[in-house]
Amino acid sequence: MAIQLYLDRGTFVHRLHPTVKVIALFVMFWSVYWVDNPIALLPIGIFMLWVAQLTGSWRNFYRYRWYFIILVFTTTIVWLFFYRQGTPLINLPFVHVSRGSLVYGLGRGIKLAELLGASVLFLSTTRVEEFTVGLAKLGVSYRVGFAISLAFRLVPLFIDSAMTIVDAQKLRGYDFEKGGLFERMRRYVTVVIPVFMSALRRANNMAMALEARGFGLRNNPTTLIEYPVMPADVVAGLTLFAIATGYFLIYYTGYGAITPG
Amino acid sequence: MNGLRLMWRNTRMVVLCAISAALYAAVLVPFKVVPLIPGVTELRPANAIPVVCSFLFGPAAAWGSAIGNMIGDFFGGASPGDIFGFFANLVYGLVPFKVWETIGGGESPVPRSPLGLAKYVFACLLASVLCADLVGWGDNLLAIRPFAMLGNVIILNNMASAMVLSPFILAAVYPRVRKGRMLYQDVMPELTPPPAALRVAGIALLMIGEGGAWALGNLLSTGYWVPAFLPAWMNAAPHDKSIAILVSPLILLAFAGLALM
Numbered sequence: 069m070a071i072q073l074y075l076d077r078g079t080f081v082h083r084l085h086p087t088v089k090v091i092a093l094f095v096m097f098w099s100v101y102w103v104d105n106p107i108a109l110l111p112i113g114i115f116m117l118w119v120a121q122l123t124g125s126w127r128n129f130y131r132y133r134w135y136f137i138i139l140v141f142t143t144t145i146v147w148l149f150f151y152r153q154g155t156p157l158i159n160l161p162f163v164h165v166s167r168g169s170l171v172y173g174l175g176r177g178i179k180l181a182e183l184l185g186a187s188v189l190f191l192s193t194t195r196v197e198e199f200t201v202g203l204a205k206l207g208v209s210y211r212v213g214f215a216i217s218l219a220f221r222l223v224p225l226f227i228d229s230a231m232t233i234v235d236a237q238k239l240r241g242y243d244f245e246k247g248g249l250f251e252r253m254r255r256y257v258t259v260v261i262p263v264f265m266s267a268l269r270r271a272n273n274m275a276m277a278l279e280a281r282g283f284g285l286r287n288n289p290t291t292l293i294e295y296p297v298m299p300a301d302v303v304a305g306l307t308l309f310a311i312a313t314g315y316f317l318i319y320y321t322g323y324g325a326i327t328p329g
Numbered sequence: 330m331n332g333l334r335l336m337w338r339n340t341r342m343v344v345l346c347a348i349s350a351a352l353y354a355a356v357l358v359p360f361k362v363v364p365l366i367p368g369v370t371e372l373r374p375a376n377a378i379p380v381v382c383s384f385l386f387g388p389a390a391a392w393g394s395a396i397g398n399m400i401g402d403f404f405g406g407a408s409p410g411d412i413f414g415f416f417a418n419l420v421y422g423l424v425p426f427k428v429w430e431t432i433g434g435g436e437s438p439v440p441r442s443p444l445g446l447a448k449y450v451f452a453c454l455l456a457s458v459l460c461a462d463l464v465g466w467g468d469n470l471l472a473i474r475p476f477a478m479l480g481n482v483i484i485l486n487n488m489a490s491a492m493v494l495s496p497f498i499l500a501a502v503y504p505r506v507r508k509g510r511m512l513y514q515d516v517m518p519e520l521t522p523p524p525a526a527l528r529v530a531g532i533a534l535l536m537i538g539e540g541g542a543w544a545l546g547n548l549l550s551t552g553y554w555v556p557a558f559l560p561a562w563m564n565a566a567p568h569d570k571s572i573a574i575l576v577s578p579l580i581l582l583a584f585a586g587l588a589l590m
Contacts, residue, residue, distance in 0.1 A: 101471065143474075150475040151566045152552055172566075176473065191403055211337045212392075219350035219396050226355030249372065250493050256374040257497040260356060264381075264502055268511065271348050275341040284340050 072224070073131075073191035077124045082193050085301040086202035088308075089194050095308040096186035099315035103324030106175045109182060112315070116185045125192035132188060139184065140177035147173030171326050196220040201295060210289060218274075222267075230263050330588050332388035332513075332520045333423070341516050342389040349382040349393025349422070354400035375401075376487050377494035379418065380453055383425040384438040384499060385506050387513030387520065394422030413467025417460040420587065421487065424456035424535075426513070427590045431528040437507075439500045449496070455535060457487035459583055462542040466576050469550055472567040476546035476576075484543075527589045534586025542579035546572060 076082075084092075099112050120129055129136075147169060154168030194202075199220075200213035234244065237258055244255050278284075318324040336342040357375035378397070382390030398418035402411045429438050432448050440446040465480030506512055513520065522528060548554035549571050555564050556571060563570040 104472075146474065146478060147567075150477070150550065150552075150568075153566050180473065187403060209337065211343055215343050215347045215350065215392065216396055216399075218344070218347035219354065219393070220400060222347060222351030223354045223358070223400060226351050227358065230355060250489065253372065253374050253489065253493045254497070256356075257494055260374070260377065260494065260498050261501045263355065264352060264498065265505070267348050267352055268502075268506065268509070271341075271344050271511070272509075275344045278344065279340050284338070284343075 073128050073188065074195055075123070075125060075127065075192050077193075079123050079193075080300055081119060081123045083298075083300070084193075084304055085295050085297055086194065086198035087205040087295075088301045088304050089190060089198065090202035090206060091305070092308055093186055093190045095312045096189075097183060098312050100179050100182050100186070102315050102319035104172065104175045104179075105324050105326050106171065106178050108318050108324040109175065109178050112311070113178070113182055113185070115311070116182065116189060119189055120185075120192075123189070123193050125189055128188050128192045129185070132184065136181050136184065139180050140174070143177035143180055144170070144173035147176055168326065175326060197293070198295075201291070201293075210287075211284070214283075222270075226263055226267060229266055230259055233259050233262050330590075332517070333391060333419075335520065336388040336392070336517065339517055341511075342386070342513070345386045345389040345511070345513075345516070346393045346396070349378070349386055349390045350396035350400065352382070353378045353394060353397025357397065357401035372486060372489060374490060374494055376490035377498060379422040380425050380456070380491045380495045381498045381502065383422045383456075384429060385503065385512060387426045387517075388423070389513060390426070391419050391422035395419040413463050417463035417467075417483075420463065421456050421460040423587070424459055425452045427528075427587065428452040428455055428532060430522045431525065431532055431590065437503055439503050440496055450492070453488060453491035453495070455532075455539065457484045457491065458543055459535070459539045459587075460487060462539050462546065462576075462580060462583070465546050465550075466542065466572060466580055469546070469567065469572045470569055472569045475567065476550035476572060478550075480543060480546050480550075523589065531586040531589030534589065535583050536586075538579045538581070538583025538586055542576050542583065545579065546576050549575060 096112070096116070100109065103109055120126060148163050148165055151169040151172045152164040154166030156164055156166050158165040196217050200217040203216070204210050204213045238244070242255070242258065245252065247255070315324075336346070353375055356378055357373060379390060379394035382393055386393070395415045395418045399411065399415055402414060425438075429448070429452050432451065436445065438449060438452075440449040461480050461483035464483055465476035465478075468474040468479055469476040507515075510516075545554075549556075550568050552566070552568070556575065559571055559574065563574070
């Protein structure tokens with residue numbers, strides 16, 4: 069089971085400094101956060117699609133296609149229950165359908181889909197080690213960064229181990245889909261315990277290996293790979309600043325808001 | 330709470346943190362039993378892992394739970410609300426062992442008697458409610474999703490896993506980890522809990538804070554209670570302002586309780 073989204077395409081976005089990529093993710097979140105109106109959310113959506121085209125990330129977007137659709141649909145429906153404003157088109161005890169609630173719900177759905185799109189783009193163009201370098205440059209302790217990157221690296225190993233156990237149990241005739249909701253959950257005990265025990269066996273050896281290599285002796289260890297700041301990083305940084313400022317101005321001038329109606 | 334900072338100095342705890350995170354994410358990503366709200370959350374057997382790890386690895390499990398959830402979010406779509414998800418999972422891994430230090434009486438957390446089971450349920454319930462409060466409050470503050478939606482589903486989700494799966498995993502794993510001297514008390518014996526009176530006061534504050542936040546969050550986000558002392562524009566959907574004003578102090582109270590423990 070492939071869980072890594074990184075696509076080694078070598079585009080200029082892939083080559084950007086890790087800190088710029090982490091800031092880019094933040095700018096996408098920031099920009100999307102300020103506006104509610106679906107129309108105001110369109111430009112950043114188009115920008116993300118352009119970056120997806122540029123970086124060859126369509127494969128990952130295709131992988132998440134149903135998730136995008138379900139996210140927009142479910143979010144729009146949910147806000148019909150909670151956004152009880154505007155002239156009602158349909159007004160039931162729990163559901164309040166008005167132009168305002170529909171536009172608001174759709175806006176929230178698009179917003180969440182764009183946030184998902186931003187994280188898919190980030191993961192399609194950023195390696196785990198780049199992510200931790202980016203965090204370290206932003207002031208996160210290298211021990212925390214190490215724990216994050218180690219965890220990222222261990223996940224596929226543990227998933228493989230879990231899938232092997234699932235297959236072995238199925239071969240013995242164990243049915244994970246049998247029974248009610250809680251019975252089905254309980255059946256995963258037979259998977260989790262072996263995975264847990266094999267993980268613990270690794271922990272001791274890993275700690276000894278790390279200590280033998282001097283982990284934790286210095287607060288600012290040197291790194292094998294250096295990431296110099298290039299002119300493309302400056303251009304990308306300025307572009308991101310312009311997007312962040314632009315979206316704040318859309319909010320500030322009121323163009324990003326919706327009116328209950 | 331000091332343990333959350335001190336654990337980063339201990340290499341073994343850093344490794345246990347990464348292992349807890351990877352285990353959580355490894356079960357989180359592929360095994361989703363039933364979608365509770367499509368595209369938003371699903372019944373996840375993985376939610377049993379932070380509880381188990383909390384009793385075993387203490388503060389390392391708290392960080393592991395937060396990092397594991399972050400990794401899971403990256404594969405299911407990140408959003409600004411995930412910052413709250415990070416801290417919500419941190420407390421989901423922190424509260425069980427902290428509460429157990431006070432009510433456990435030095436016994437194993439594996440429930441073997443009705444009293445032991447009651448204590449176990451109490452510890453898990455406190456953790457689940459605070460986790461749900463933080464996500465519901467945070468998402469509603471950012472006007473992404475209403476409190477009532479996630480605030481209740483997360484409690485159900487966490488408690489289902491903690492009741493159906495965790496006791497079985499704990500029963501199998503806890504004696505082995507204790508024998509291998511890998512419990513957090515063995516790895517970091519310097520982590521001593523504060524005086525009992527402070528811890529009891531902490532639990533009381535935690536209960537009042539998180540219980541009040543849960544009740545108010547539900548009432549405000551559904552519009553069943555419209556505080557007359559707030560101006561109308563503050564009470565308007567998506568209720569982010571009224572939740573910010575009324576629920577935030579209760580969340581702070583819960584954290585004050587946690588700090589005392």
